[in-house]
Amino acid sequence: MMNPSVKIFSGTGSQKLAEKIAQRFGTPLGKINIQKFSDGEFQPIFLESIRGDYVFLIQSTHTTSDNLMELLLMIDAAKRASAYKIVAVMPYYGYARQDRKDKPRVAIGSKLVATLLQAAGANRVITMDLHAPQIQAFFEIPVDHLDSSAIFIPYIEQLKLQNLCFAAPDVGSTNRVREVASYFNAEMVICDKHRKRANEIASMVVIGDVIGKDIVLIDDICDTGGTLAKSAALLMEKGARSVRAFCTHPVLSGKAYENIDNSVLDELVVCDTIPPKQESKKIKVISVADLFAIAIRNAYENKSITSLFVHSQLRGRG
Numbered sequence: 001m002m003n004p005s006v007k008i009f010s011g012t013g014s015q016k017l018a019e020k021i022a023q024r025f026g027t028p029l030g031k032i033n034i035q036k037f038s039d040g041e042f043q044p045i046f047l048e049s050i051r052g053d054y055v056f057l058i059q060s061t062h063t064t065s066d067n068l069m070e071l072l073l074m075i076d077a078a079k080r081a082s083a084y085k086i087v088a089v090m091p092y093y094g095y096a097r098q099d100r101k102d103k104p105r106v107a108i109g110s111k112l113v114a115t116l117l118q119a120a121g122a123n124r125v126i127t128m129d130l131h132a133p134q135i136q137a138f139f140e141i142p143v144d145h146l147d148s149s150a151i152f153i154p155y156i157e158q159l160k161l162q163n164l165c166f167a168a169p170d171v172g173s174t175n176r177v178r179e180v181a182s183y184f185n186a187e188m189v190i191c192d193k194h195r196k197r198a199n200e201i202a203s204m205v206v207i208g209d210v211i212g213k214d215i216v217l218i219d220d221i222c223d224t225g226g227t228l229a230k231s232a233a234l235l236m237e238k239g240a241r242s243v244r245a246f247c248t249h250p251v252l253s254g255k256a257y258e259n260i261d262n263s264v265l266d267e268l269v270v271c272d273t274i275p276p277k278q279e280s281k282k283i284k285v286i287s288v289a290d291l292f293a294i295a296i297r298n299a300y301e302n303k304s305i306t307s308l309f310v311h312s313q314l315r316g317r318g
Contacts (some may be wrong), residue, residue, distance in 0.1 A: 008029055017292075021058060056087045061095075079120070093110070098110050100133070124143070126295050144299060156216060169227050187213075220249060226259055294308060
């Protein structure tokens with residue numbers, strides 16, 4: 001059998017990022033039409049043959065339900081068009097925060113999404129910074145879980161901060177932050193928070209010494225910006241010299257832009273896994289296009305993606 005060709009297509013939710021990824025990969029973005037009907041339904045139609053091709057479908061599932069359903073329909077259409085392999089490239093995996101049954105009578109949304117993707121016909125998933133890495137275990141197909149540290153670390157290095165210290169904005173982020181702190185051989189502190197309800201913080205304390213430190217907060221999602229703003233204010237109150245934050249997925253809902261702009265943060269650095277809704281004087285966007293282009297090429301060529309992770313860089317320094 002001849003090697004299958006690579007075809008990269010985009011859903012409506014990730015058009016600009018998909019264009020960058022296809023350009024970095026070295027192929028034009030495939031032609032697809034997402035027909036939309038007056039009642040809200042939509043129907044993807046591939047405008048070129050994909051029979052026997054290795055098809056990569058790029059779609060983040062922010063504004064979750066429509067983008068997810070669109071991706072599922074794209075997968076189904078590719079399967080029925082006799083694609084050789086179908087890879088769902090999801091820079092942002094929606095419903096990832098629903099990863100366990102933490103109270104009675106709730107759904108586990110991230111498991112349901114995994115089931116739907118497989119039922120639709122996906123052969124593989126490429127994603128980035130899942131809210132909980134164990135979500136990979138919800139799949140019976142390969143999952144390439146990329147790490148934004150590969151993008152954030154070079155940016156932090158060029159800042160040349162004098163007294164670098166990393167902070168986890170909650171206990172759930174400690175493993176992610178500890179790995180980056182280890183790379184820099186730097187200290188780490190934790191902002192331990194207690195919530196009354198979703199998106200509302202009741203109390204927060206800092207575990208560790210931050211006096212005179214240049215703090216780098218690291219998290220996977222910035223939603224309303226409330227946690228980051230409160231964490232930054234508390235760190236400055238405890239004696240930090242500066243505070244900046246790095247978050248992979250800029251959900252930025254509600255009053256997020258107002259919260260960030262009015263915060264004591266020097267800057268918030270995010271990835272373009274979700275397209276920004278507006279500009280902000282404090283928010284800087286770094287593209288993940290190169291990282292995903294490499295991951296797509298390695299998946300196609302059956303090569304390892306280990307070199308894209310911070311732990312491999314740590315081994316190289318050791």
